[in-house]
Amino acid sequence: SAVISQKPSRDICQRGTSLTIQCQVDSQVTMMFWYRQQPGQSLTLIATANQGSEATYESGFVIDKFPISRPNLTFSTLTVSNMSPEDSSIYLCSVGRPAEGAFFGQGTRLTVV
Amino acid sequence: LAKTTQPISMDSYEGQEVNITCSHNNIATNDYITWYQQFPSQGPRFIIQGYKTKVTNEVASLFIPADRKSSTLSLPRVSLSDTAVYYCLAKGGANNLFFGTGTRLTVIP
Numbered sequence: 001s002a003v004i005s006q007k008p009s010r011d012i013c014q015r016g017t018s019l020t021i022q023c024q025v026d027s028q029v030t031m032m033f034w035y036r037q038q039p040g041q042s043l044t045l046i047a048t049a050n051q052g053s054e055a056t057y058e059s060g061f062v063i064d065k066f067p068i069s070r071p072n073l074t075f076s077t078l079t080v081s082n083m084s085p086e087d088s089s090i091y092l093c094s095v096g097r098p099a100e101g102a103f104f105g106q107g108t109r110l111t112v113v
Numbered sequence: 114l115a116k117t118t119q120p121i122s123m124d125s126y127e128g129q130e131v132n133i134t135c136s137h138n139n140i141a142t143n144d145y146i147t148w149y150q151q152f153p154s155q156g157p158r159f160i161i162q163g164y165k166t167k168v169t170n171e172v173a174s175l176f177i178p179a180d181r182k183s184s185t186l187s188l189p190r191v192s193l194s195d196t197a198v199y200y201c202l203a204k205g206g207a208n209n210l211f212f213g214t215g216t217r218l219t220v221i222p
């Protein structure tokens with residue numbers, strides 16, 4: 001198992017600004033995943049973050065909008081850049097592939113006004 | 114790509130057994146079926162995983178027929194605290210990490 005801490009748990013941000021979300025894991029992991037969950041919707045994978053290499057983004061997500069850092073095996077950040085109200089969502093980090101039994105953080109509830 | 118299909122929502126009374134079925138017609142030979150539970154304001158939580166026939170743990174049972182094109186999550190004697198969204202995953206391909214739409218279960222007193 002893994003314990004994942006995300007910060008902040010929620011935030012209200014002005015449009016045009018950026019927010020960086022932090023994800024800390026209590027053990028070393030090779031891959032970390034970032035998801036977005038829009039209100040009432042399922043989870044959508046944003047990107048996969050490997051330590052020591054650039055993140056791999058899913059279709060519809062780009063590095064300029066969602067830059068990701070992975071400085072070590074226990075930590076990652078996701079930045080939501082130049083925010084608009086459409087970015088209002090819950091952002092979740094996880095470790096482990098979902099099909100193999102993943103662990104998720106509590107999520108960051110972002111509201112853009 | 115093993116796309117999954119689940120009912121959008123279900124209601125059940127406390128104490129009843131709930132069965133949620135998921136279809137995954139294009140599941141690959143080596144892929145497992147995995148179920149998650151998500152409470153409001155929390156990340157998903159792994160419930161159970163199986164490959165074929167039946168798997169049971171302290172939370173639920175998972176029934177998978179021989180053709181593996183569907184699976185059924187069974188929750189025995191649900192309580193109000195089982196109200197959540199339940200996601201079925203059937204990995205298809207090397208790196209598919211897709212959650213389906215999920216089933217919103219509401220347990221009624």
